[in-house]
Amino acid sequence: MTNEALKIKLPELIPSVVFEEGGEWITAFVDASAWKTIAQQLRSNEDFQFDYLFCVTCVDWKTHLTMVYHLTSTIYRHSLVIKAKLDRNNPEIETVSDIWRTAEFHEREAYDLFGVKFLHHPDLRRLLLTDDFDGYPLRKDFEDPINMIKL
Amino acid sequence: MKNENEILNESKVSPFGEDSERASVAFPGEVHPTAGGGILLSKLDEVINWARSNSLWPLVFGTSCCAIEMMSTAAAKYDWSRFGFEVARATPRQADVIIIAGTIVNKMAPVLKRLYDQMPDPKYVIAMGACATSGGPFFYNTYSVVKGADHIIPVDVYIAGCPPRPEALLHALITLQQKIKSGATREQIRNGIGN
Numbered sequence: 276m277t278n279e280a281l282k283i284k285l286p287e288l289i290p291s292v293v294f295e296e297g298g299e300w301i302t303a304f305v306d307a308s309a310w311k312t313i314a315q316q317l318r319s320n321e322d323f324q325f326d327y328l329f330c331v332t333c334v335d336w337k338t339h340l341t342m343v344y345h346l347t348s349t350i351y352r353h354s355l356v357i358k359a360k361l362d363r364n365n366p367e368i369e370t371v372s373d374i375w376r377t378a379e380f381h382e383r384e385a386y387d388l389f390g391v392k393f394l395h396h397p398d399l400r401r402l403l404l405t406d407d408f409d410g411y412p413l414r415k416d417f418e419d420p421i422n423m424i425k426l
Numbered sequence: 427m428k429n430e431n432e433i434l435n436e437s438k439v440s441p442f443g444e445d446s447e448r449a450s451v452a453f454p455g456e457v458h459p460t461a462g463g464g465i466l467l468s469k470l471d472e473v474i475n476w477a478r479s480n481s482l483w484p485l486v487f488g489t490s491c492c493a494i495e496m497m498s499t500a501a502a503k504y505d506w507s508r509f510g511f512e513v514a515r516a517t518p519r520q521a522d523v524i525i526i527a528g529t530i531v532n533k534m535a536p537v538l539k540r541l542y543d544q545m546p547d548p549k550y551v552i553a554m555g556a557c558a559t560s561g562g563p564f565f566y567n568t569y570s571v572v573k574g575a576d577h578i579i580p581v582d583v584y585i586a587g588c589p590p591r592p593e594a595l596l597h598a599l600i601t602l603q604q605k606i607k608s609g610a611t612r613e614q615i616r617n618g619i620g621n
Contacts, residue, residue, distance in 0.1 A: 404570075405533065412569045419569045422532070426566035 276322070276353045284322055285355075289313050300345075300354045307342070307359040311369040317346060317355070318374050324348050325355060328371070331381035333389040335415050340366050340389060361391060370396040388413040472607075478522070478548065479606035480510040482599075485521035485541065490528030492555035495589040504592035509599055518544040523602065525595075526581075529557035529564060530572045542579040550606070552598055553581045556588040563588065 276284065281301050285292055289309075295302040305313055317325045330345035340361040347354040359368060370393040372379040382393045383402040390411035393399055401408065410417055488496050499506050500514065515521045518541045530538060542551070553575045556562030561573035575581060582605060585598045 417569070422569050422571075424566050424573070 276351055278353075281353060281355065288316055288320065288323075295358070298356070300356045302356040302358060304358050304360070307361055307368045310357075310359055311371070313357075314344075314371045314374050317357075324350050326350070326375075328375035328377055328381075331378055331385060333385045333391055333413075335389065335413065337415055339363050340391065342368055342385070342391065344371075366391040367394060368392075369394050372396060387411075390414065475607050479603040482511055482522045482550065482602070482606075483513045483515055483520065484511050485518050485524045485545065486514050486516050487524050487538075487541065488527040489530065489534060490555075490557060492527035492557070492589040495592055495595060496525060496527040496554065499592040499595045504596060506596060506599060509596070509603065511599065518542075519546065521545055522548070523550045523552060524579075525552045525554055526558040526575045527554045527589075529562070530575050530578065531570045532572060533570075535572050535578050538575070538578050550583075550602055551575075551579055551581045552583045552585065552602060554585045554595060554598070555590055556586065559584045559586065 278301050282294060285301070285303060289303070289305060291306060291309075293304040295304065317323050325346040325348045327347045327349050328344060329347060330343070332343050334341045334343060340363055342359045342361060344357040344359075345354070346357065361368060366389070368391065370378065370382055372382060372393075379397065380402060382391075382396055383399060385391045386393060386396075386399055387401045387403055388411060400406070404412070410419070412419070488494075498504060500511075511523075518524070522545075524542060524545065526538070542549070553559050557564060557571070558575040558581075561568075561571050564571040565573055572578060583598045583602045585594055587594050590598075
């Protein structure tokens, strides 16, 4: 499906979707609370069949955090970017590791570096940093006076 | 024990011939004039230093992008086995020099220290690239990079570059060889020999 066709079909699935312009892929903002059902629909729906989640990241805008999911379909060869805004003080979102297995490690990394809690994740613990690390380094307000030399 | 140079100057023997302009240069070794030519006997330590510097076996230690340049130096075009770095061992027990090619992060620092401790004396260290020299591009604002490998182990030669070209790494290897030939190892200093 082309980008325009996706833009028409997506609001049928998600009524409250908001599109962001620019970039080669369609970027859609969804509610973090409704993410799980939307993700299941995106995987199983005949017209979409997004079976390959190829990137899960988190972005720290200073007022809030945004989870970014990059999806593509190996059957139809179309791609989609989903963004979900999270509250900074309590960043929680449903896990999609039971829909796309690769999200297990990607969500562990997002938890490790940003502190985003993924509800019902099978094994949510630190992935890259040492287990006794204190804090979430990739947040903008992370301070480490010993290691970090400020420019 | 008299220095060899004093012996030479006393005997006024010059290997370059009496009239040559280099006749007054002190020759670093003993010269025994014989009928057919000169047999050269150097200090034993200099022979050992020559042998050590020409057969330094590096330990494979590439953590980051500098490892690609190190592999390129080891490959056919900029061959470093011309200089004696023939065998790159994976085990530190059989290696002489460790070329720190890449970034040292906080998690890797104890590993590097352990590998350095496992190497037998005399051992040398080359810090390749900006990250191993000072933290490089990760000097500011990073929580995880050690700002220079010399916080962990003592370094002999530093190479600048990000990453340094293979020619720069070869130059550093030659510099290390000169350093070994001209200086004394730790045991030699401990035994009171050497400049």
